[in-house]
Amino acid sequence: MDKNRNQKVYNHYVPQFLLKNFSENDKSISMYIKDTGHYVKNAPIRKVAGSDYLYGENGKIEDIFCEVEGFAAGIIKKICSNEQLPKNKQDREFLYLFFTLSEARTKEFADNFTQVFNDFVKNTARFGMYSGLPGFAEFTDAEIEELKVTMEIPSLYSIKAAANMSDAITDLHMLLIVNRTKTPFIITDTPVTKYNYYLLNCKNIMGYGWYQNGIIALMPISNSYAIALVDTCIYRIRSFNKKKVVINDDDAIFQINKLFALQAKQFIYANQGIPAEYIEKLLNEKEELRALNTNKLLLTSLSVRSIKNHIQLPFLKMKVKPLYGQAHSSSDYYRKHTIPLLNCDNKTWIYKGEDK
Template sequence: MANNKKHHFVPQFYLKNFSCDGKSISLFNKRSVRKVFSAGIKTQCYRDYFYGKDLKLENWLAKVEGKVANVFKKIITSQAIPERKDEMYEDLLLYIAIQASRTTYAAEEMSQVRDLSSDKRYSLNESESAHTALQYAMRMLPAYYSLSSKLIINHTKEKFITSDNPCVFYNILTEKLNISGGSHVNSLGLKIFLPISPELMLVFYDQSTFKLGSKKVRQIELNDLSDAVALNKLQFVSCEQNIYFKDKAYDPMKLHHAIKKYYKVQKLEVLGKTSKYGVNANRVDTRTNLKLSILTLKKKARLILKSRDEKAFMEGRDTELTNQYIQMFNQSLKSANNDSDFHERCLELAKFKSMQMLEKG
């Protein structure tokens, strides 16, 4: 069991894409403001028994990683994203959902929610927080299917970097309106950015509010240096401690000083407390005043900004899905085995949303 005690919350196969030799990686620690060259990949982004000593969750995550490692390898080789009908696309969406919720950052968010709860019986240790965060991710899996996806191919000299919290949720609309709640997976206007190599980045986005690149082309050729810099800024604001990069000549200090005014001082924004449900809180959104030449607001987004329609965000990007979640939640409250029943209904809903999006083309 001791051989499996190091539980990596950012997979080693992923970090190797940003390594020169497959064994070491260069990093910048945001807290100590220090660069380290040739840090061992095995010693990065892990906690001892982070997912529990029984290793059940760790072993399941290893299987997911095994599948998606092949997906990433194919994307990097072909410079193309799998089609929705391809099983690899299902594996990719599952990984995105998991990666966004498996880090120490996500676990601490979940722990803070419970600590702020009015019912102190539900405080969590680190392993329990990680379990709960991943359980939440699986329940929200259906919402990922309503996002469109593209692959950004970086041709600039500013190569992509990554971090210990690499999956970045960003919402330009809520940022412009200065309201919270833009980081929920079913949020209107959401974009998710994940670099997978120094030259490639996956982006999942709300197609109803934004146009990203050319309409029918799933690859975006990035030639504007300022766009690459803007995308790298996201990692600096999102990360917990470490930025990772391949090129040892890269100078992280320049971006660190340019972007540190956007660093988060807290993870949650408490909206209120209730005696029935504990605490109502939103994630503190990642904000960098993001501007990209490849991104254009559609008419729907422009109208929302002009009218300052905050109600549109309450209803969510997929209003049908929002109503389905509310219905399932109310049904689960009446069930003796409500937690398990709700989880199973969410997985069934994910299959339904997958088929629905395939029919839409």
Template sequence: MPKLTEKQHYVPKLLLRGFAVNESKSLIHIYDVSLEKERNEKSIKTYFQESFFYDTDNLIEKYIGENIEDPVGKVIESLKNNTKQLSDEEKEIIIRFIGCQYGRTLASREEFIDLLNDMQKPNMRNILKSGGFDESLADTLRITPKGDDSIRMLTTGLTLNGIIQACYYNDLDVHILENDTNTPFLISDHPIIQYNWLYKDLDSIHTSSLRAKGLMMLLPISSSTCICAFDSTSYKLGTRKQKTTHISEDDVNWINETQVINSHKYIGFSDQTSKPYVENLVKRHKDKNAFNNELSIELGIVIRKQLNFNYKPHFFKLIKSAKNSSTTFLERESFKKLNKDFLDSLLTLTQEALKRTEQHNRQSDPA
């Protein structure tokens, strides 16, 4: 019987190696955002992971490794060693990885639980009020998964949902941002940055949608390289002959700020001299959220609103025709044909995960 993988990463080692401090690619500087304290050089094996984070039988862990991480690992190594024009297949692999990474972290799990509780508050207030209780008690109640197995099932569901959700933005183009400045990129424990510059000032309940026109996703893959997936009907990055864009230090700072804002607990970086810089970013941005849930009493729903940044990066330009539609919400229309073999493997995994959930429910409630 093969040995089970116990230390299951929610930010994979293939990403962390891009921020390693040594040639063996095994150590990384860690800054604990919650404690505002550096943890010095730590092994990438022991951070950005939890014991049996997804499962205890390696069903999900193995699938992610073979179908998500292994393919994108080859693309990322190629990008770090010799930047080249990405093929359509490589772009699809990157988008699939972004979807998985977006849904698989501790931060994603906590955000989902927060959203669930925010959605339930109006109902809880009505129930308390009708029973003659103080309705403000609803603010003190919190729904959370009970037990390790329930938490793992939620994590599995969010991870699979992230992979499936990537189908909603597989039309995005992919461009490489190169950092030649003296300020290296950082990586957080929730490293995917989602933002919509087209609808930055639009008051709409849909601007955070993954189908929204103007969607942009960013992922640093090393201290000097960042992937940008973007709606090519809204933004222009580089030129046909330009494989990469060399970005300014101000733009690097903005990407690093978003890593701090996105972080759940940890920031990783490669150079000890970056510690004062990281400390300063954390002090300035640790209390901000990339998205905030706002309850609409009128609509009876929770609206997820993105943070309104004052600084606009220079590595992209808004296309004129898109600018003209920035005051009205639109969805992107295009979908690329999905890889059948990948869909079949995802369907098989989903069926297995559902079967396991049913078995767990029967064991938990034998009656």
């Protein structure tokens, strides 16, 4: 047996402890597949939201995530028990890291980066072929199209960047959303959903990034609780308690779940009490997505799909007018303290013409 080979074959990109918070029995969860409409009422948690050796065969990154999840599980358990965000500064700062890592570690990010890298290799080869560069001239279009590059840990790049990025988003206000209705929150294969009313109608904004003005990030943590990160320079929180908002309206929960469902790449997970018909209703509205088409570029960027549908988040109100059209200055797009980071690649990855 290879001692360097990780014995934890199936790597979960949505932590099992988090999925159990939505389950009725801690062992299974309902699963809805967007492409096919197939619904499984009791899918084993240990066999969903994961992929074989997603974080490599030596298990080092998987072991790190196990430690991260153990710490996160304790914090989130206290949040759900006490119905309040942690007062401890270290725990609160850790939650920002948990947000960025939870987004960056998904299979979608890994697949996206693999596609981006392959597009880059193919486009570079085409450029060399058409330019007659040595080593490339003998290629044909068909041969270039057959090129395929695989990576042991395709999400490594995004995971490293996410670990450094969390420090830059601590200015975002952390808010606990309490669901008092009988309809539980859902969770998906993209557990962090970003949205942005402020930039929703900007034609040249391809996606919503952590560094942008007006960013809102949502992560459901159980049937009854979700955590939000909000740019309070752009939005006012409609609550006397600025650290917690209580929702008693089923329509409001529907809107939030709808945003989660539209953001999902492929799989939607939920409490077994949620019927397939409810999830189908969430998906009745066609997704309006913006994403960078890397096939048309020689220099490519990694981005996340961003929902452009008009979703109502009733606990927020705009404090400033949203941007429309295009050709705004960078200070309109990005929070002031993050602008220098856009030109520094020693801590974060760079987006050219794209968001962070």
